[in-house]
Amino acid sequence: TRSNSANKSTSGKYLKELLPATNCLHPLHRKFTRLPHLAGTEQNLRYAEQIGKEWLEFGLDTVEMVPYDVLLSYPNKSQPNYISIVDQFGSEVFNTSLAEPVPEGYEDVSNIVPPYSAFSAKGQPEGDLVYVNYGRTEDFSQLEKDMGINVTGKIVIIRYGKIFRGNKVTNAMLAGAKGVILFSDPADYCAVGVQSYPHGWNLPGGGAQRGNIFNMNGAGDPLTPGYPAKEYTYRSNLENVVGLPNIPVHPIGYNDLAISCQKDFLSLFVAVSFSPKVRMNIHTNNQVTRIHNVIGRIRGALEPDRYVILGGHRDAWVFGGIDPMSGAAVVHEIVRTFGLLLRKGWRPRRTIIFASWDAEEFGLQGSTEWAEDNAKMLQERAVGYVNADSAIEGMYTLRVDCTPSLHTLVYDLTKQIASPEEGEEGVSLYESWHKRDNWTNDRDAPRISKLGSGSDFEAYFIRLGIAAARARYTKNKETERYSSYPVYHSVYETFELVDKFYDPTFKRLRAVAQVRAGLIFQLAESQLLPLDVNQYADSLGKYAQSIVQLAQRHPQEMTKYEVSFDALFSAVGNFSVAARDFHERLQTLNREDPMPVRVMNDQLMYLERAFIDPMGLPGRPFYRHVIFAPSSHNKYAGESFPGIYDALFDIKNSADTAKAWEEVKHQISIAAFTVHAAGMTLTPPA
């Protein structure tokens, strides 16, 4: 051990050594993208073992393999899934492709899982086809109300994009559809002026998007909600699992719809008489399967009971060229470089935990089960969680989503990192990013977004209330209107995709590695936790403004039902005062005395936890963060004050308006109380 105050001068030095050391991403990325490694398969276990072995060699104090037995879903190998057009005699006159054309260089690879929708029900429904655009609530409602088309008993065809595919399926089920076909529309999956893979990075017509379609709302393994899926754990009967889709779902590419790239597709709702009849043939099986997380640790020197976590998934639908291996390579490289520091005698103030999660693609099972397994310790000890999914999804600039208290650290850090862009020698990542994506008119700084869901930070942030961040390289969202990145979840996510198109110098991945590594380093090493509670106060003020604006779209009802946001604004005001006073007290803190430092650090650490409501959000017991959660209508979109947001969203669809507004008032009260209580945790503790 070492003295409490010693680390201030030396930690800056070590950070300066750490950041440039991240220079081996190219071979690491190559190494882990050669073979398909779907969750629950032999190859994904082999990669886990290899990673664990190498982490130990890099110098971590401990590495363990942590298995869970969770419900996964695989196509039936002897009965492939496909969709047919059937004629009036019931004969299949056209069948969709059974697999994607394998990219060059991978022809001999086995175990490429064909495109499918994980957790689809089995079945062979047959019927008329109805096109429902993106399958959003408003799409179904437009279809029903404006066009008088009822989808009950129909098969719906929905294009990917805008919202999480699981929400599309839920909406289809609620509307009474008996099957769902998901497809990639070139309008959403081809960038303008770009060739299809392998000549460019657009989605070829034979490619399709795999993905799970289950709205787990944070439950992790659906058979063991709230508890880790260990060997002895009691498992619910499959029939009792809430939210498991009960209709067949299947994804196809645009070739199977005979649409060529870069051409306008079906306009809204024209496909009703697309074909005489459609039959889906789906034989996908749910099965309890063993998965493996790899957990490595560097023991903290002074505060071993404070945890800083870097976690990202390892499982991929196929090769995972972008998702997740561009991120997993970054984790591996960060472990290697932290190992170099350890060899030089460095040891962080706090404990660092590195995680290679399994089964993210099936619904965040690996990370969620581990969070459930370690909930007590994480709740008491975790300082921050940095997520490491795909490190790149575009070639434009940095993208950061994080909790408000990390804004300042992200800015400080990116000023110490070099821009990876050509022609920007001597320019910081901060400047490069700022130039490309300024926040808003009223805030001159690079844009930082709210965390939504759809990756492994979910259980740590939304369920447990641990300050969290994610960072990646992204596209220009002003000009590049396609969804996600075009080859997302297809077989064309290869090493070459990154090496030839996205990041030929691997400098972008390196910049992302430096951001992630720097966050972990500073959270683990700073004597005072680098969390800015004033930023949280500012953000709460903006969120309160924006939710009241949403409500004010109904001025008459606001008056009629006496809906007031006063308590929320008053709570935000109290919080802001407490935050400002807290930072003032920090200025006069005696940093030589370890106990007062620990006391204030604990207040910083537990601030995010104070936004957790053990009651959960309405109907979603595992989404417990009152400030941030995805809306119930789109898992990907992070909303602020999600309880109020959802209650307002439901106003227009509710049969009982008075009751719907009562729910809005209830949610405002909960938000006001939570913000007030969180502010109280920042006041002097006695």
Add this chain to the structure above:
Amino acid sequence: TRSNSANKSTSGKYLKELLPATNCLHPLHRKFTRLPHLAGTEQNLRYAEQIGKEWLEFGLDTVEMVPYDVLLSYPNKSQPNYISIVDQFGSEVFNTSLAEPVPEGYEDVSNIVPPYSAFSAKGQPEGDLVYVNYGRTEDFSQLEKDMGINVTGKIVIIRYGKIFRGNKVTNAMLAGAKGVILFSDPADYCAVGVQSYPHGWNLPGGGAQRGNIFNMNGAGDPLTPGYPAKEYTYRSNLENVVGLPNIPVHPIGYNDLAISCQKDFLSLFVAVSFSPKVRMNIHTNNQVTRIHNVIGRIRGALEPDRYVILGGHRDAWVFGGIDPMSGAAVVHEIVRTFGLLLRKGWRPRRTIIFASWDAEEFGLQGSTEWAEDNAKMLQERAVGYVNADSAIEGMYTLRVDCTPSLHTLVYDLTKQIASPEEGEEGVSLYESWHKRDNWTNDRDAPRISKLGSGSDFEAYFIRLGIAAARARYTKNKETERYSSYPVYHSVYETFELVDKFYDPTFKRLRAVAQVRAGLIFQLAESQLLPLDVNQYADSLGKYAQSIVQLAQRHPQEMTKYEVSFDALFSAVGNFSVAARDFHERLQTLNREDPMPVRVMNDQLMYLERAFIDPMGLPGRPFYRHVIFAPSSHNKYAGESFPGIYDALFDIKNSADTAKAWEEVKHQISIAAFTVHAAGMTLTPPA
């Protein structure tokens, strides 16, 4: 501030000054028992103000009055409640008394609330009367199954005792009764050879037991479950409140049943044709009412963010001679004596919080709302909670209910306190207690029981997982078979009751004050928290044994449904090893270094928290302690592994045996996981 290691030698000295100083209980008890001070009344607010003022004078750093607006229940002053016997023409030929005869010396006192059942529904049901003994599940089942008597549409008459009165009412509602009469049977409320008050401490025939009959299961204010009942808090519609009784309920004394004391009463089930017809006339109102907690603090010198809480209620049904003022006087006296220490320059290592709770009698509202209001801070910072309800309920010996980790402290402390019994000069409280109530054949030590519920520790222990204890003087439960103490919740709970009968020298109350004060002192002052995790391990082993024995009453079903306790025993084994290793590491801890001391103290503090399951027990979201909670069938009885216990209890009443055993298995799995996870928190943190 002072140095970390300084306090070891001086703290013993201060404890030796503290304990003998508790010598003003007699005047304090007299002062606060002169007037009725029901929750929500003017007089109870006046006492609160007086207490707050005096606490400040005693020397506390801060005192605040904390109001909440909660649902309470009062008789209608203009329409008294009573029960009639009606003849065949519907005329009331006999009416029960409207009030108890006022005891001598209190004739001029106003605002004595007559006996009533708080939260009774209003109504005037009329019908046949059926006697259902104590109203337990087994009593109703015997009536129905063995005697073929259906109580649907009947008024049931149930004697007080054995289980919480709210559970009796729930059972009656489930059985279809349309009204409940509760009465005090001399067999349960008169001690042998004792005269009735004022000549002795037995219940007179004109006395009756007030009490709330609402099974809140830890929710506190029923209109704001999970949140503090502040001004701005959203309140549920009364109609939506789960568990509020929907039938009239009323208590009567034995004079109204024409039974004289010390004589055998109705034998079981003979009262069916007791009278032609009975009519209940109940006009009790539920109303949202302001209540007031008084919260005082002594700021901790070294760890201001660690809280030790002494809390007890102030509200009384009438004078509160025993319940709660025998305990509230103790709290007041402890504040006074801690004030004396402060004047001598002492300041505890940790923060001490003193609480005078309101509205305990209506269902723990004051303490629960404050726990909800401060949940985040309590979760992170509370070291222990000592409850201070009635300090005496008998004249025999000490009674302690506490969490296992406090057993050792209780024993150590009672060895430093003198026995209050005559003829035991020079004998310690420990010896006196040990002699009168040895634990069991296999454990030679004074008996300590599990915490149940029915007093203000509930939210702190069962919902939040804060190590908790209560101590009081009690009767000889081997020989004194009456329920509670005879005049419980009657107007006869006066100062004189204590001064003449229970504790004429006030030495028993003083011994209880010393136990409560000593617990607070040691929890607040010891450098290492005085919590013994080995004791927790031992207790878990015993609880596991006893729950498996309960299950083994069904050996064939255990086999048929493959019910195994292996995972639970394995978890208890792991926990025991972790506990032993933890205490071994404590031996070698460098106590001069504040950080490792804090780290291990945090592990000790958070151990109790580790038994909290945010999912709650089945159907009882606010009972979240997996090891300790009351059974669903009797709020007063603390059960270990309550989830398993209730699941086993339900086996015999379940229509679907297979499903009932599935629930047993589910609960075993949860218990095993929780014990395992709690054990993990004791291992080295990195």
